[in-house]
Amino acid sequence: MNIGVLALQGDFAEHISVLRKLGVEAHEVRLPQDLEKLDGLIIPGGESTTIGKLAVAYELMEPLKRFGTEKPLWGTCAGAIFLSKDARREQPLLGLMDITVARNAFGRQIDSFETDLDVDVLKRVDENNPPYHAVFIRAPLIESVKGEAQPLATLEDGRVVAAQQGHLLATSFHPELTSDDRFHRYFLHMVDA
């Protein structure tokens, strides 16, 4: 299995490290030709404005949109913003997922936090499914989930922090920053399906 990680900016090395520990071939993607032969792609955390500008400058927008209509794509934090149809401000977006995302919805860095989430779909990779410890850094919130998109995880107040739409996955938090690899295994499951 060949999984790419968009390496324009952000914590792509952290994703690659998790993937390699899981025995997967992981590749850095910076230019359109790097997308060839990939079975799935992860868009990492980082600054969504920077990633968007570089994707436009190096003509990745259309190839990424095409990739996302055919193959599994997962965005974490900035990546989730990039996948959305609407981030409520002018910036380049792939517009693949029927979700509206609010950037920096919890406030500034001082409001960044860690918390436990119940994520039912992780049962698919771990029967016991203990709470998932999630790291939120200047995190976005998935304000609305429409059409075929489904919420996967919420905070206790009901606000959505993870969503799936067919073979597209978005998380507001950073599974690549913890040693719990269940979200990566869940994504690989999506790629395998």
Add this chain to the structure above:
Amino acid sequence: MAENNNKEAATFTVKAGLAQMLKGGVIMDVVTAEHARIAEDSGAVAVMALERVPADIRADGGVARMSDPGLIQEIMETVSIPVMAKVRIGHFVEAQILESLGVDYIDESEVLTPADEAHHINKNDFNVPFVCGCRNLGEALRRVGEGAAMIRTKGEAGTGDVVEAVRHARSVLGEIGRLQNMPDEELMAYAKDIQAPYDLVKQTKELGRLPVVNFAAGGLATPADAALMMQLGVDGVFVGSGIFKSGDPAKRANAIVKATTHYQDPKILAEVSRNLGEPMVGRQISDIPEQELIADRGW
């Protein structure tokens, strides 16, 4: 439903985590809200809000202090990317003020005039994360020991001469390379020798890198300088005077952002280096009297 009242803020994971999100990016010095907008539009991952860029601090002389909170706040209101600001080494009250403003990162910086000649700020006391400068592995790990969640090699700020940035990056990365080949029984003596906390020396050996993100800073002025530092093995770059002291800041900023992403691709580096206009004038390090060097500040 899991209870979110076990929600934890300001953990080291979230402090160091923001720096991880900045990796592969360019953090730019800005002195006005207008600069900040240009930096954001050019693809900066964060801005460093300050009153004078290092080249002007160097030229003006006098005591350099934390910037006016009004200016910092204006910049925070202007851009959506993280905003960092500098405090003097050891000046924990300036840090308290910046924390109250809600800046995203504090740089305890040798570029400002030090407030304490023996002690740095106890950064573990704060909820806001800190970045600190270093010239070698011992200095980097002392800062991490005090709670820094991000490190930058110091270079020599405000010169446009990359030679010190290279020296400091080679020093830190070279020492880590040697540490990896060191037998475990030698680690205590080595920790003593470089005056670094033993546990962090051990952790660095195990990781094969610093325990926190490490950017380059001080003297970078061109796309090629940024790519050079990336190829040497840093995680990202700070560019200070190099952008807004140049002929066409927006174009140069954008070129440096692209060079930091495509640092291994000489064709792209050639393309982005074309027609950038005048670089900052710069000042060769070897021409600067020793007492005017700022990298030696910090202990």
